[in-house]
Amino acid sequence: MPEVTTDDDAGDGIQIDMISAERMEGMRTMEKIRLILDGVHDDNIVILEDGLDPDEESKLIERTMSEINPDGFTGIEIETYPGSDGGDGGFLGRLMGSDDPSKLTVIGPANRIETLHKDETLISTLVTRR
Amino acid sequence: MGLLTDLRSSISRATSSLFAGTEPKRIGIYGPPNAGKTTLANRIARDWTGDAVGPESHVPHETRRARRKENVEIKRNGKSVTIDVVDTPGVTTKVDYKEFLEHDIEEDDAVRRSREATEGVAEAMHWLREDVDGVIYVLDSTEDPFTQVNTMLVGIIESQDLPVLIFANKIDLEEASVQRVSNAFPQHETVPLSALEGDNMDEVYDKIAEHFG
Numbered sequence: 001m002p003e004v005t006t007d008d009d010a011g012d013g014i015q016i017d018m019i020s021a022e023r024m025e026g027m028r029t030m031e032k033i034r035l036i037l038d039g040v041h042d043d044n045i046v047i048l049e050d051g052l053d054p055d056e057e058s059k060l061i062e063r064t065m066s067e068i069n070p071d072g073f074t075g076i077e078i079e080t081y082p083g084s085d086g087g088d089g090g091f092l093g094r095l096m097g098s099d100d101p102s103k104l105t106v107i108g109p110a111n112r113i114e115t116l117h118k119d120e121t122l123i124s125t126l127v128t129r130r
Numbered sequence: 131m132g133l134l135t136d137l138r139s140s141i142s143r144a145t146s147s148l149f150a151g152t153e154p155k156r157i158g159i160y161g162p163p164n165a166g167k168t169t170l171a172n173r174i175a176r177d178w179t180g181d182a183v184g185p186e187s188h189v190p191h192e193t194r195r196a197r198r199k200e201n202v203e204i205k206r207n208g209k210s211v212t213i214d215v216v217d218t219p220g221v222t223t224k225v226d227y228k229e230f231l232e233h234d235i236e237e238d239d240a241v242r243r244s245r246e247a248t249e250g251v252a253e254a255m256h257w258l259r260e261d262v263d264g265v266i267y268v269l270d271s272t273e274d275p276f277t278q279v280n281t282m283l284v285g286i287i288e289s290q291d292l293p294v295l296i297f298a299n300k301i302d303l304e305e306a307s308v309q310r311v312s313n314a315f316p317q318h319e320t321v322p323l324s325a326l327e328g329d330n331m332d333e334v335y336d337k338i339a340e341h342f343g
């Protein structure tokens with residue numbers, strides 16, 4: 001996946017940071033978490049081509065908690081695809097070989113992103129403007 | 131918990147581990163907010179030790195600090211297993227203090243509660259990585275189990291190679307679906323129960339003894 005950033009000059013647009021597996025590859029856990037949370041703090045939607053491992057997810061939750069504050073940041077919304085629902089990695093998981101851990105992950109600010117629908121083949125997300 | 135109780139439990143802990151030769155296994159009760167973790171922890175503690183762990187409430191994030199009940203000795207079929215029960219704050223990826231305001235909580239108190247909740251969740255995640263020997267994952271079986279938090283948490287637990295039981299709680303409610311819970315996590319054993327009503331607790335204790343003994 002190429003790395004794409006759609007920048008908004010208007011100020012009321014929605015910026016999406018798509019981060020390639022390649023970009024994440026050489027990074028330490030905290031570097032990845034910083035990259036994600038910095039994006040989310042800027043009100044961006046962050047899409048990871050290759051998601052986090054469980055230990056990184058655990059640290060992401062921990063770090064997110066410590067950055068929540070009453071004047072603005074309320075945490076993150078996160079969805080992965082394919083999910084581990086059903087244990088076989090779903091359609092895409094089967095296609096790519098079920099032991100392939102790669103999972104597309106969408107992360108955004110909790111107060112602006114809402115998951116409308118999610119199943120094995122689709123994540124539908126509503127992103128609200130400020 | 132008072133100083134005396136603390137002292138008493140640490141003495142009994144010291145003596146029991148002296149005789150048993152092993153430390154009790156530390157079993158973390160995890161799950162999303164409001165699933166009934168504290169209600170379960172209290173029931174286990176009351177059934178086997180006589181006292182409770184902490185307050186239960188319909189307000190999410192009632193538990194904001196991990197609380198422990200040490201040396202809970204569960205007797206099953208002539209054998210006994212001793213565990214430390216750790217009730218943890220409900221895990222989430224977001225906390226908005228404004229949600230407390232809907233429960234008739236004043237703004238100052240809501241801000242304080244949300245700060246405590248976030249600290250508690252961080253602490254619970256830390257415990258999960260370092261300090262528990264097994265996990266009871268509690269779900270409200272009237273709710274959709276296919277949430278990202280549940281998927282992530284169970285994944286984290288699996289990656290730590292911890293023994294885990296899934297508890298499908300609140301089966302006393304009409305909308306409860308145990309099947310939906312066991313379908314969500316087919317790789318683990320699901321035990322139905324009502325922590326509030328005490329339904330199916332015999333099987334609960336059998337499974338605890340079997341998995342964590």
Ligand SMILES: Nc1nc2c(ncn2[C@@H]2O[C@H](COP(=O)(O)OP(=O)(O)OP(=O)(O)O)[C@@H](O)[C@H]2O)c(=O)[nH]1
Nearest residue numbers: 164165166167168169187191192193220324325326
């Ligand atoms: N009907 C029913 N209600 C239950 C059951 N178990 C717990 N509850 C209720 O669910 C609500 C939440 O229970 P708690 O035990 O405080 O939940 P918790 O998981 O500890 O919640 P947090 O500490 O906020 O994460 C309370 O109103 C309980 O009375 C059950 O088996 N059946």
Ligand SMILES: [Mg+2]
Nearest residue numbers: 167168192193
């Ligand atoms: Mg609780």
